[in-house]
Amino acid sequence: MKKFPLVLAGVVVIVVAAGLAFVLYREHQGRDVHGSSTEEFVTTETKPRPVVVDRKVFWPMYGFDAARRRAPEGIHLRPPYRVRWLVSAKALVEFPPAIAYGRLYFANLLGDVFAVDVRKVRFLWRYRARRCTAASPAVARGLVYMAFLNRPPCNTKRSGIDGTLVALDAKSGRVRWSRQIGPSESSPLVAGNRVYVGDWNDSVYAFGARTGRLLWKFTTGGKVKGGVALAGGRVYVGSYDGHVYALDAPTGRLIWRASAQQRLGPSGTFYSTPAVAYGRVYIGSTDSKVYSFGAGSGKLRWSHGTGGYVYASPAVWRGRVLIGSYDGTFYCFDAATGDIRWRYRANGPISGSGVVLNGVVYFATLSSRTYALNAATGKLLWYFRRGSFAAVVADRERLYLTGYRRVFAMSER
Numbered sequence: 441m442k443k444f445p446l447v448l449a450g451v452v453v454i455v456v457a458a459g460l461a462f463v464l465y466r467e468h469q470g471r472d473v474h475g476s477s478t479e480e481f482v483t484t485e486t487k488p489r490p491v492v493v494d495r496k497v498f499w500p501m502y503g504f505d506a507a508r509r510r511a512p513e514g515i516h517l518r519p520p521y522r523v524r525w526l527v528s529a530k531a532l533v534e535f536p537p538a539i540a541y542g543r544l545y546f547a548n549l550l551g552d553v554f555a556v557d558v559r560k561v562r563f564l565w566r567y568r569a570r571r572c573t574a575a576s577p578a579v580a581r582g583l584v585y586m587a588f589l590n591r592p593p594c595n596t597k598r599s600g601i602d603g604t605l606v607a608l609d610a611k612s613g614r615v616r617w618s619r620q621i622g623p624s625e626s627s628p629l630v631a632g633n634r635v636y637v638g639d640w641n642d643s644v645y646a647f648g649a650r651t652g653r654l655l656w657k658f659t660t661g662g663k664v665k666g667g668v669a670l671a672g673g674r675v676y677v678g679s680y681d682g683h684v685y686a687l688d689a690p691t692g693r694l695i696w697r698a699s700a701q702q703r704l705g706p707s708g709t710f711y712s713t714p715a716v717a718y719g720r721v722y723i724g725s726t727d728s729k730v731y732s733f734g735a736g737s738g739k740l741r742w743s744h745g746t747g748g749y750v751y752a753s754p755a756v757w758r759g760r761v762l763i764g765s766y767d768g769t770f771y772c773f774d775a776a777t778g779d780i781r782w783r784y785r786a787n788g789p790i791s792g793s794g795v796v797l798n799g800v801v802y803f804a805t806l807s808s809r810t811y812a813l814n815a816a817t818g819k820l821l822w823y824f825r826r827g828s829f830a831a832v833v834a835d836r837e838r839l840y841l842t843g844y845r846r847v848f849a850m851s852e853r
Contacts, residue, residue, distance in 0.1 A: 472743055473741075479734075501628070510793060527563070531549045533842050534574050549572060551588055572592060575628070578627065583608065585635050589603050640664075643657055644675065668713070684731070686738060695738075708725035712724035722761050746771060747767030751766065758816075760772050762801050763793075770783065786809070791806055824843075826844065
């Protein structure tokens with residue numbers, strides 16, 4: 441009997457040691473991974489252009505182009521700015537507008553889609569879906585594509601709820617076609633004759649852009665809340681199952697599936713919409729990390745932690761990945777290695793995505809401020825005391841800034 445305490449103590453030591461070993465193993469698995477500038481990193485690729493055929497469509501979709509880089513060329517606006525006019529949407533506008541045919545197209549939380557004439561500053565039409573909304577529209581060939589969530593209440597957890605993808609006539613707002621899908625906060629992507637979108641039913645869809653005919657459907661292991669990105673004939677998307685998927689754009693066939701890093705606690709999930717550049721896929725995760733995967737292979741090329749959730753989507757500009765975190769810091773990473781080039785401490789959590797225009801990166805915080813920083817150095821150039829989720833979009837003459845319930849048109853001071 442005297443040996444029993446010794447045996448028990450030995451068992452406890454073994455259990456504690458095993459637990460410590462597991463903790464150390466998980467910490468090792470979840471460590472930041474430093475990247476390489478030679479492995480699956482292409483510096484000679486051409487700059488992407490928005491996939492549109494209509495010159496009157498200036499900002500066609502969330503993230504500007506199909507690769508979702510959020511850094512269009514040819515816009516020469518620079519801060520400081522002054523407000524020229526504003527319009528009220530009566531409810532939260534969480535995602536930025538699309539710009540086409542001399543109009544802004546955007547939606548509020550209550551499911552109202554608006555068309556605003558930017559010259560005469562008046563509402564031309566409003567489509568009432570009577571559904572919750574958390575996405576940007578996409579515009580192409582005279583149609584406005586919008587994804588909708590369930591009917592109010594917007595934060596419901598009831599099962600069996602549905603959503604819709606709707607194509608509206610850009611001139612009149614009339615419904616051209618509508619398809620029932622799961623609740624969706626995935627900003628549609630239009631390329632060629634297809635429109636791509638994800639939903640809460642774990643699925644990614646490709647529909648005919650003119651007809652709404654279902655072309656293919658791919659099911660992941662969790663909700664698809666972000667938008668998809670398209671590059672090189674592949675669709676890239678993150679899921680709440682903790683994976684990023686590469687699908688064949690024509691068929692929806694799975695090409696590869698990559699994972700968030702293992703760690704202690706819940707695994708990371710992907711709300712962020714990916715951006716594709718330099719042969720890499722860049723995306724933020726709820727495990728506080730920003731990831732870079734090889735676009736061809738799906739292999740992890742680098743990861744870097746922040747101090748909070750990364751709901752935001754990355755902007756990619758001149759070898760840099762620019763993205764905000766819930767820790768209130770906006771980061772600039774080296775696109776090849778993941779090294780931090782600079783960081784800027786803002787006045788609150790950052791949930792929305794940044795945009796780079798003429799060497800200036802814009803982002804907003806949940807503490808209602810929009811910042812403009814030098815994208816190369818992180819130096820503060822200007823700020824505006826409005827904004828929460830969306831940053832800005834622009835045409836050649838004006839910057840359009842979303843300030844919670846209002847959309848501001850701004851010109852150079």
